[in-house]
Amino acid sequence: MKLGIVVGSVVATRKSGNLEARKILVVRYLNDEMAETGTAHACIDTVDAGEGDVVLVCASSSARLTAVTKGVATDSAIVGIVDTVSSGTKDLYRKHIARPR
Amino acid sequence: MKLGIVVGSVVATRKSGNLEARKILVVRYLNDEMAETGTAHACIDTVDAGEGDVVLVCASSSARLTAVTKGVATDSAIVGIVDTVSSGTKDLYRKHIARPR
Amino acid sequence: MKLGIVVGSVVATRKSGNLEARKILVVRYLNDEMAETGTAHACIDTVDAGEGDVVLVCASSSARLTAVTKGVATDSAIVGIVDTVSSGTKDLYRKHIARPR
Amino acid sequence: MKLGIVVGSVVATRKSGNLEARKILVVRYLNDEMAETGTAHACIDTVDAGEGDVVLVCASSSARLTAVTKGVATDSAIVGIVDTVSSGTKDLYRKHIARPR
Amino acid sequence: MKLGIVVGSVVATRKSGNLEARKILVVRYLNDEMAETGTAHACIDTVDAGEGDVVLVCASSSARLTAVTKGVATDSAIVGIVDTVSSGTKDLYRKHIARPR
Numbered sequence: 001m002k003l004g005i006v007v008g009s010v011v012a013t014r015k016s017g018n019l020e021a022r023k024i025l026v027v028r029y030l031n032d033e034m035a036e037t038g039t040a041h042a043c044i045d046t047v048d049a050g051e052g053d054v055v056l057v058c059a060s061s062s063a064r065l066t067a068v069t070k071g072v073a074t075d076s077a078i079v080g081i082v083d084t085v086s087s088g089t090k091d092l093y094r095k096h097i098a099r100p101r
Numbered sequence: 102m103k104l105g106i107v108v109g110s111v112v113a114t115r116k117s118g119n120l121e122a123r124k125i126l127v128v129r130y131l132n133d134e135m136a137e138t139g140t141a142h143a144c145i146d147t148v149d150a151g152e153g154d155v156v157l158v159c160a161s162s163s164a165r166l167t168a169v170t171k172g173v174a175t176d177s178a179i180v181g182i183v184d185t186v187s188s189g190t191k192d193l194y195r196k197h198i199a200r201p202r
Numbered sequence: 203m204k205l206g207i208v209v210g211s212v213v214a215t216r217k218s219g220n221l222e223a224r225k226i227l228v229v230r231y232l233n234d235e236m237a238e239t240g241t242a243h244a245c246i247d248t249v250d251a252g253e254g255d256v257v258l259v260c261a262s263s264s265a266r267l268t269a270v271t272k273g274v275a276t277d278s279a280i281v282g283i284v285d286t287v288s289s290g291t292k293d294l295y296r297k298h299i300a301r302p303r
Numbered sequence: 304m305k306l307g308i309v310v311g312s313v314v315a316t317r318k319s320g321n322l323e324a325r326k327i328l329v330v331r332y333l334n335d336e337m338a339e340t341g342t343a344h345a346c347i348d349t350v351d352a353g354e355g356d357v358v359l360v361c362a363s364s365s366a367r368l369t370a371v372t373k374g375v376a377t378d379s380a381i382v383g384i385v386d387t388v389s390s391g392t393k394d395l396y397r398k399h400i401a402r403p404r
Numbered sequence: 405m406k407l408g409i410v411v412g413s414v415v416a417t418r419k420s421g422n423l424e425a426r427k428i429l430v431v432r433y434l435n436d437e438m439a440e441t442g443t444a445h446a447c448i449d450t451v452d453a454g455e456g457d458v459v460l461v462c463a464s465s466s467a468r469l470t471a472v473t474k475g476v477a478t479d480s481a482i483v484g485i486v487d488t489v490s491s492g493t494k495d496l497y498r499k500h501i502a503r504p505r
Contacts, residue, residue, distance in 0.1 A: 016147040
């Protein structure tokens, strides 16, 4: 999976492939030092994520292996909200503050 | 999914893989600030999109999960027409004007 | 799908995955202004394409959804020969001359 | 598969797609001279790998073909711990020292 | 498929996903002028290839469609040994000399 940060959301009234009623968020990918890269994807949210959350994004056919995305025409799903990313004894990322939903 | 803008169309008389009678549009991808990138794809349209529309493009096997693309040899389908892309309280993109079809 | 131009062919006597007797062509990809890019793929031909043809290439598991590629270990198939690519009222590409086969 | 080196780990309490209880490691990819590249992925560990290990990473739907990842919404799994990578009579990489687990 | 040249091999004792007893080779990809690129993959060999061979590499789920890779957690398989790559009347590559195995 890729690590990314949620930076926005998409509204699309006209959709096909069972995308109706799915929440679509824009995720900007992070590199392994947790810096933002220039690429982003529109992903189906399956874990109630929000802007600013660091998330795990699953691509390809595996993106359909959640209750929310089963049978849906999507190639990318947010499948986890990240608490910490650590390397050795160092935390590269830690989710400090409870974000109101 | 990727965000892209429809920039053209493809006519191909000789086709295989059940591509007959499918509308094929050329989509140029957008980055997360909604600026056009240098890459593009030929995608099956499943939502009656047209040139100038900002769309959601689904790749991989999931591109076949629509009524139009079922069993079709395509790796990319337009699965939504985007109304707005927003980040926080700011709209990065808003579809202003009804485009005649 | 990607747009590409057929630039060569591959002969491989020792093959597996039901690739025997399949015609393998080298396709150089085009960008959305129909200029050649630096990347290319070896693709199974399913539409009797030839050198110089502009073609549609389908990747991933969908590449197996033709009569020629069913059950074949290939990740890319030529699934259409392009007649025109147009943007608005402008033709970016038009296949002018009947190529002898 | 890609060759990579394990550089960290991810903790994510809120997950979907059967990712619960899976160990997620951050893998930085290596090029064919075994030098680290700038890209990385979060991968499900299926072979009890640890930081510093050089590993084989399987992507796409094949990432689900292990006992640990069956039915899991992941697009990348660590499927091997590398002992040696050699080219001709030269070893590009050799795992010298037993790493305590 | 991609064209590549076999440049090395991988030994990994600890494996999962039915990778046991599979020969894993490192393949450096070639561009369409048969020059080596900077990217490489670890691929399951299904055609008894060796170092120096120019090969066809199949990626994604199709990599599992050989007798050797069926049910195996791999996203890339060597599915052919290339004899010639030609463009028009010119040979870009020709396998001259029988390599001892």
